[in-house]
Amino acid sequence: MSGLTNALVIAAVAAVVITRQFSARRIGSDRRWWIVPAVLAVVALREPGLIDPHHQVESSLLLGTELVTALAIGAGWAWTTRIWTEPDGSAWSRSTKASGAVWIAGICLRLGLFGIGAQLGVHQNSSAVMLGLAATLLVRSGLLTWRAQSLEPAAAGQAPAYGDGVRRVLRKERL
Template sequence: MDYMPMSLVVLFAVIFVVYRQMKTRPTAKRGILYTAAVMIVVGVVTGGLIDGRHLALSLGLLVVEAVVAVALGVWRAATVRVWLDDSGIAWSRATGWTLLAWLASIATRVGLYFAGQALGLTSSPSGVLLFVGLTIGAQAYLVARRGRALTGTGRQPDTVVR
């Protein structure tokens, strides 16, 4: 699999996701969860996630990347504002903190890539797809869950770091 086209696809996907998160949207929409699931499946199915020459080391790094991807998604989800409108529909909108958390997520993924290179591991674009799918999926799931928790409760907008 060629790195450049895959990198561009992932880059445009992340830009699109961040752009959409910055707009006010109903939390009940599930399209992003399906997108994340497809990215995860394609990342796993296309292979190249494990370097057979350094099995234990590459498995360890893969686990670290997966845990970090989910943790970053959890962090970003906590920065998203979620509230109910007058009709009881849950809405969400990313904040400036979400954008900063995205930048930290990208920097972390780049750092993990270079850590793998420094350890002598071969990398694959599949790892990027898996990481992005996991981090987007975790964030989208948690934001939707917060929206579901608010639905019908009549609570005021929850407080989030802004």
């Protein structure tokens, strides 16, 4: 794919993912949460030029920093997402304002990395950003699935909660 096509794919995936996450979404119990990040990673790794051949050390350091940043953004996004269970036991999630702040900080960090690469004269390909987006989505989805699984037993009634079965007596207040 060309650089423009990669940029459009990255922008489209990011826009869809971000807008979907700020509305309440059911966390599926299926095991396919890793497919979209895997496809993005495969597309990114197939592209030549992930590492600039003229600046291999600098390019590798920038790519490594991009991936560490992406992992941190994914973890931050997952931990700032609100998760709850409905009475039927299904787990739901919705990103919060803090999640939006994590995204904004991540975009600023990535722009800073791009600026550093430009100052060093490193040719930067959009496949590095696509690989970073794949890492962000993989970490976020994995952590959300893990967090949702920790909520499911209590919601499904498999483990009793403190106070279950205790009759509550409501009393009138006297004036």
